[in-house]
Amino acid sequence: MKTQHTSDTREHYSRHFEGADRTNVDFEQLENIDTNYHFEPQVLSDYIAFSIVYIVRFLTRYIFSGRFVHHGVFLEACASIPGLVGGVLHYIFGASSPEEEKRIAALLEESENERTHLMLWAEVIKPSILETILIFFATVVYFVLYCASYLVSRNFCHRVVGYMEEEAVWYYTDFLQAIDRGVPEVLDIQVPKLAINYYKLNADATLRQVVLCVRGDEAHHRNSNHTLSGCILK
Numbered sequence: 433m434k435t436q437h438t439s440d441t442r443e444h445y446s447r448h449f450e451g452a453d454r455t456n457v458d459f460e461q462l463e464n465i466d467t468n469y470h471f472e473p474q475v476l477s478d479y480i481a482f483s484i485v486y487i488v489r490f491l492t493r494y495i496f497s498g499r500f501v502h503h504g505v506f507l508e509a510c511a512s513i514p515g516l517v518g519g520v521l522h523y524i525f526g527a528s529s530p531e532e533e534k535r536i537a538a539l540l541e542e543s544e545n546e547r548t549h550l551m552l553w554a555e556v557i558k559p560s561i562l563e564t565i566l567i568f569f570a571t572v573v574y575f576v577l578y579c580a581s582y583l584v585s586r587n588f589c590h591r592v593v594g595y596m597e598e599e600a601v602w603y604y605t606d607f608l609q610a611i612d613r614g615v616p617e618v619l620d621i622q623v624p625k626l627a628i629n630y631y632k633l634n635a636d637a638t639l640r641q642v643v644l645c646v647r648g649d650e651a652h653h654r655n656s657n658h659t660l661s662g663c664i665l666k
């Protein structure tokens with residue numbers, strides 16, 4: 433699959449803005465996004481990036497086995513950091529050009545989008561004080577590590593995020609399949625009201641429709657980050 437440019441991502445995110453027309457959410461399109469896309473590692477840094485994500489994937493799937501929303505909160509807890517850090521560092525160090533302006537906006541929008549994913553799943557599980565503290569420390573540690581890494585190699589960081597987004601797409605696909613099979617772990621999960629407002633869904637929207645919308649976002653993050661790593665940031 434050909435990866436898409438960040439301008440496509442901006443068009444996608446524009447659907448989330450206040451006042452955006454979301455009366456025609458194309459669920460058929462969201463059902464048929466390319467969930468199997470995988471960027472084949474080409475250089476040593478790609479292999480390192482993929483290995484890091486593969487280890488995280490193995491551990492989180494083992495730890496959160498079947499606990500879909502808790503797994504989602506973990507994935508989303510740190511997911512808004514890359515866009516935030518990338519946007520700010522491009523703002524500080526980037527050249528003043530229309531292309532750079534688009535890049536900064538797309539990265540900050542990605543961050544806002546990921547933050548919303550965290551908030552909507554947090555609405556469902558209502559994290560305990562201990563879980564909130566763990567999320568706080570995980571976010572701080574990831575923020576510092578990602579900042580330092582981004583100053584060293586933007587290409588590597590966007591490749592890592594691209595692979596993390598591949599994992600996010602696969603995770604939400606598993607979530608959808610669990611809903612379709614009616615497994616006990618997903619039967620009582622409420623539909624987050626924040627998701628209905630954010631995606632401008634009907635009041636009687638289903639959990640499946642919410643997960644489809646979130647997975648669509650993750651596919652755009654995947655494409656834009658692999659594109660940023662491979663095509664733009666030389």
Ligand SMILES: [Fe+2]
Nearest residue numbers: 508511546549
């Ligand atoms: Fe997300």
Ligand SMILES: [Fe+2]
Nearest residue numbers: 597600650653
């Ligand atoms: Fe994402």
